[in-house]
Amino acid sequence: xxxxxxxxxxxxxxxxxxxxxxxxxxxxxxxxxxxxxxxxxxxxxxxxxxxxxxxxxxxxxxxxxxxxxxxxxxxxxxxxxxxxxxxxxxxxxxxxxxxxxxxxxxxxxxxxxxxxxxxxxxxxxxxxxxxxxxxxxxxxxxxxxxxxxxxxxxxxxxxxxxxxxxxxxxxxxxxxxxxxxxxxxxxxxxxxxxxxxxxxxxxxxxxxxxxxxxxxxxxxxxxxxxxxxxxxxxxxxxxxxxxxxxxxxxxxxxxxxxxxxxxxxxxxxxxxxxxxxxxxxxxxxxxxxxxxxxxxxxxxxxxxxxxxxxxxxxxxxxxxxxxxxxxxxxxxxxxxxxxxxxxxxxxxxxxxxxxxxxxxxxxxxxxxxxxxxxxxxxxxxxxxxxxxxxxxxxxxxxxxxxxxxxxxxxxxxxxxxxxxxxxxxxxxxxxxxxxxxxxxxx
Amino acid sequence: xxxxxxxxxxxxxxxxxxxxxxxxxxxxxxxxxxxxxxxxxxxxxxxxxxxxxxxxxxxxxxxxxxxxxxxxxxxxxxxxxxxxxxxxxxxxxxxxxxxxxxxxxxxxxxxxxxxxxxxxxxxxxxxxxxxxxxxxxxxxxxxxxxxxxxxxxxxxxxxxxxxxxxxxxxxxxxxxxxxxxxxxxxxxxxxxxxxxxxxxxxxxxxxxxxxxxxxxxxxxxxxxxxxxxxxxxxxxxxxxxxxxxxxxxxxxxxxxxxxxxxxxxxxxxxxxxxxxxxxxxxxxxxxxxxxxxxx
Numbered sequence: 001x002x003x004x005x006x007x008x009x010x011x012x013x014x015x016x017x018x019x020x021x022x023x024x025x026x027x028x029x030x031x032x033x034x035x036x037x038x039x040x041x042x043x044x045x046x047x048x049x050x051x052x053x054x055x056x057x058x059x060x061x062x063x064x065x066x067x068x069x070x071x072x073x074x075x076x077x078x079x080x081x082x083x084x085x086x087x088x089x090x091x092x093x094x095x096x097x098x099x100x101x102x103x104x105x106x107x108x109x110x111x112x113x114x115x116x117x118x119x120x121x122x123x124x125x126x127x128x129x130x131x132x133x134x135x136x137x138x139x140x141x142x143x144x145x146x147x148x149x150x151x152x153x154x155x156x157x158x159x160x161x162x163x164x165x166x167x168x169x170x171x172x173x174x175x176x177x178x179x180x181x182x183x184x185x186x187x188x189x190x191x192x193x194x195x196x197x198x199x200x201x202x203x204x205x206x207x208x209x210x211x212x213x214x215x216x217x218x219x220x221x222x223x224x225x226x227x228x229x230x231x232x233x234x235x236x237x238x239x240x241x242x243x244x245x246x247x248x249x250x251x252x253x254x255x256x257x258x259x260x261x262x263x264x265x266x267x268x269x270x271x272x273x274x275x276x277x278x279x280x281x282x283x284x285x286x287x288x289x290x291x292x293x294x295x296x297x298x299x300x301x302x303x304x305x306x307x308x309x310x311x312x313x314x315x316x317x318x319x320x321x322x323x324x325x326x327x328x329x330x331x332x333x334x335x336x337x338x339x340x341x342x343x344x345x346x347x348x349x350x351x352x353x354x355x356x357x358x359x360x361x362x363x364x365x366x367x368x369x370x371x372x373x374x375x376x377x378x379x380x381x382x383x384x385x386x387x388x389x390x391x392x393x394x395x396x397x398x399x400x401x402x403x404x405x406x407x408x409x410x411x412x413x414x415x416x417x418x419x420x421x422x423x424x425x426x427x428x429x430x431x432x433x434x435x436x437x438x439x440x441x442x
Numbered sequence: 443x444x445x446x447x448x449x450x451x452x453x454x455x456x457x458x459x460x461x462x463x464x465x466x467x468x469x470x471x472x473x474x475x476x477x478x479x480x481x482x483x484x485x486x487x488x489x490x491x492x493x494x495x496x497x498x499x500x501x502x503x504x505x506x507x508x509x510x511x512x513x514x515x516x517x518x519x520x521x522x523x524x525x526x527x528x529x530x531x532x533x534x535x536x537x538x539x540x541x542x543x544x545x546x547x548x549x550x551x552x553x554x555x556x557x558x559x560x561x562x563x564x565x566x567x568x569x570x571x572x573x574x575x576x577x578x579x580x581x582x583x584x585x586x587x588x589x590x591x592x593x594x595x596x597x598x599x600x601x602x603x604x605x606x607x608x609x610x611x612x613x614x615x616x617x618x619x620x621x622x623x624x625x626x627x628x629x630x631x632x633x634x635x636x637x638x639x640x641x642x643x644x645x646x647x648x649x650x651x652x653x654x655x656x657x658x659x660x661x662x663x664x665x666x667x668x669x670x671x672x673x674x675x676x677x678x679x680x681x682x683x684x685x686x687x688x689x690x691x692x693x694x695x696x697x698x699x700x701x702x703x704x705x706x707x708x709x710x711x712x713x714x715x716x717x718x719x720x721x722x723x724x725x726x727x728x729x730x731x732x733x734x735x736x737x
Contacts, residue, residue, distance in 0.1 A: 080699060087484045087704075104702040110485045206572075213680030215700075268571040269594035272679045286572065404701035412506075415684030421596055430505075437503065 041072035043345050044096040046089075048082035049331060050075065051298055055364040059357055063348060071348055090116055097339040098349065100332060101159075105142070105396040109151035111334070112158055118335040119156040123346055131350060132157070138389055139164045139370040142329040142396040150400060159332035160349045161370035162361070165294040166327025166385055166392045167220055169208075169315070173308045175288040179203035186312040190256060193289075193315040197265040200288045208260065209267040209287035211275025212418070215411035218257075220326045221291055222414055224314050225253045227393065231321035239400045241439045245410075245431040254417055254424030256317055261418045271415045283307055294385040295330065298366035311384040313391070327392025330367060409434040478710035483703040496711035506683045507693055507712065511719070514689045517604045517675075518668035525608035526660060529615030534649075536616075537623040547620070554613035562677030565606045569593045569678075596686045599679045603687060607674055611667060615660045622656030623649070651735075658731035662724050669720055690716045 047056070056073040064070050074096070076082040083102050089095045095116060101108045111117050124132040132140065143159030145151070173183035179200045187193040197207035212218040226235050230249035237243045238250070260266050267273070267287045275292070282290040283303035290296070291314075300307050316323050335345045351357060358374035361367065366379065368386055375386060395401060402410070413427035422430075478496055480489035500507055532550055536543050553561070568575045569592040577589040592598050626649065634644045672691040675681045681692035688696075690712065697709035 083699065090485050106703050107483075107485070110483050110703055114486050116485070213682060215682070268591050271682065272594040272599070272685060274680065404703070404705070408696075408701065412683045415682055419594075419596060419684055421684070434505075 040070075042069040043071045043098060043341055043348050045071065045073050045098040045333065046076060046082070046085065046096045047073060047100060047331075047333070048075070048077050048079045048102065050077045051295075052361070052365050052367075055361055058364070059352065059360065062357075063351060067347075067351075069344060069348070090114065093338070095336045095338070097336055097341045097345040098333050099336065101334060104401065106151060106401060108158070108396075109145070109149075109153045112145070112153050113151070115337055117158050118337040118339075118342060119154065119158060120160065120335070120346075121156040123350070124157050131353075134353065134355075134371045134373060135161055136164050136370060136372050136389060138327060138392055138394075139329040142394055143332050159329070159334045160353060161329035161332045162353070163330040163365075163367040163370050164328065164389060165330035165368060166325055166388055167217075167291065167293045168325055168385065168388060169312050170282070170290045170292060170296065170309050171312060172282070172285060172288050173310060175200065175205050175285060179205055179288070183310075186310075187315050188313075190315045190317040194259065194263055194265060197260075197289065198263060201264050206267045206281075206287040207265040208270075208289040208291060209273070209278045209281045210270065210291035211273055211278040212270050212415065213272050213274050215408075215415070217275065217291065218414050219407065219411050221314070222253055222257070222410070223395075224323060224325055225256055225317050226250070228316055228321055228323040229253055229318045232324070232393070236398065236400050239398075239402045241435065245435060246425075246428045251424050251428055252317075254414065254427055257414055257417045258424055261420060266418065271418055279303065282309075293330075294368055294382065297379065297381050297385070301366060309381070311381060311388075313388060322391070324391055324393040325388060326394050327389060328394040328396065329370065403435075403438045406431060406435045406438055474710045475714055477707050478714050480707045482706045484698070484706045485703075489707070492707065496708045497715065499708065500711050500715050504693075504712075506688055507690070509683065509686070510688045510690050510693045511716075513600055513687060514669045514671060516600060517607055517671050517689070518665055520601075520604040521608050521611060521664050521668040522661060524605070525612045526615050526664060528608070529612045529660070530619050532612075533616050533619035533623055536620055547617075550616050551613040553610045556610070558610065558673035559677060561606065561610050562674050565602075566593065566678050569602060593679050594685065596684070599685045599687050603671075603675050603678055606678070607668065607671055610674065611664070614667075615664065618660050618663075619653070619656060622653050626652050654731060654735050658727065661731075662727050665723055665727065666720060669716075669723070 045056075049056070053073070053075050060071040060073055076085045079102055082100075086095070086099060086101070089099075090111070101111050101117075108117075139161035140157065143161060144157045145153040145155050147155045149155070171183075171186065176183040176196075179196075180203070181196055181199055187196045200207055210217055210221075223235070226249075229252050230247075234243055234247075234249065238245065238247070244250075267278075267281060270278075273281075278290065279292065279296060279299050280303060281287050282292070283300050285307075290309075300309070314323060314325055333349060335342055335349070339345060353371055355371060355373045358369040358371035359377060362369040362374055362378050362382075366382060368378065368382055368389075369375065375383075378386065409431045413422065413431055416422035417424055417427055477489070479491060479493060481492050481496075482489040532546075536546055536550075540546075571577060571589075571591040571594065574592075576592065580586065580589045590598060592602050630648050630652075631644055634648050639647065670691055671689055672695075675687055675689050676692055679685050679687040681688045694709045694712045694716070697705045697712060
């Protein structure tokens, strides 16, 4: 009996020792046993902006030099990975002091309603709106929730815009010349655009390239045309369920894509092309037109600094209503409402969006600054994008929003129209079917 | 008393395994099922209980779910036939005493160890409609008519992905089948030869019966791997329903990431349905193989 007890104690002892060793190993691997560290950051920022990594590091160094406070930028890219990281951190309660929310306004609203994002009204409006007045109104509005908004978010400003962007068309001047087109005479209507693309095709040059595998981009162009053909009110009434997608105006929008496909205006493989590949195609002179955002200036510069191109407003499909393009805040940062370093985070964001820092960011990253006093040194092509800011709209500022499954049906439907597997009328019927189903859920 | 102590000892010894299994397998499965009964956006602290509504939507309302299952089934069918036939032929060739046998084994195992993203990028470049190697060769051979937009047309996109998936995966089957072939005693072949059996009869009556357990293993691994195909489909074709290349995993990802706001509950319901289908397929495969062995 005694020997059995000894055996039992020995075995259990070995078992416990085994567990201690395993736990220690896991601790060592995951970094619980910390090595002596450098000074801990006063403010930690998570972001997804690969192209701004070096500029952010430089600004953090300048800030530390000026104030003695250490700011750490942590990059998580691509944006899908970043989004997952943020979602996981909300559940684990490990959000950093400053972070950004990607996606549409409904997602932004969920973060606010869950108590993750600080209301910035007091800081923005202090000293007679000093901070607020530095920004383009279009940049601020996407971070703002008005009274009685559809998401029931308490009114206020919840994000700090770093830059502004809009999505336009661009064309390669050299390829225009090659096809016998005048590069200074850009197409202004949809018919002129089709004619130019046909001439380019005759010269063996592909027309429009864009990353339409990323369906939001195809949705963006379609909504530009929809605003132009039927006006904002009718678009919103469609989202409200008052106008069906089978309406003649929507069919007209879908038909524009059919026409582009039928006339051979679109680059080969556009439906399966991501935007990075599309940018490569345009930068390499494989297509004359691109549909892309103002961030492309930096991308094209990296791919071919000598690319001879210019921006043009999306061609009008109708004279009935104004044509509005997507634009607004490009990237915004928010302060964690549960952060212990809120004051320091706020101070850093105020410094980061000040004139000098914004001018540096614009110069270093070729993005349009959110601060309207920092436009002096931007490149001519960026200035073209800046000129169109007044004609922008964005889903994040619309009073109503379409439901996710309907948006998916819409985007997939447009791809099918381009592929020629469905007619605009069939697509309209299918979208409306999903719309009716989603409306019935309420 | 003695019995109790020994029982306690036994429980203590299996405790670490039970704890690890519970934390990493049972709890996630429970949580997935629990989430599938709720509507949740991934951020809010609260979830809304919706019962089986998400499952109803998966089965009857999601117009892309069953086509996605069909696309995965097509990729699996190509893998079960083309990929495994290729693996068996090459394994049988390498099982013989051929020159450079070890070299071939190494070469055949290169595709499976390559990163799927790298494979997808290389083949995407080969299939590129304007400047890709495939259309370039076809044009040089005077076969202009065959050149096409391989990965961006619904007629060809899924087949191209299925073939590349098979190319990428045949190495696993090759290694397992080769190992299986090498366990068959040579005396059986010699005895069959003495009895006058030709190559086909030796293959039919010696190799196949003894290889059935290996075929079952390879088939189950192929089904599980191919039904869950994701990286190649996503990288090469963006897995869009318009192209007919969406698969169940991309639908789950779509519900979690693309739809605004994210639908984690619905994605979990899709995951549970998909998991059950895979389990059923594996059981069917096992039962079929038992019957084949008995026959």
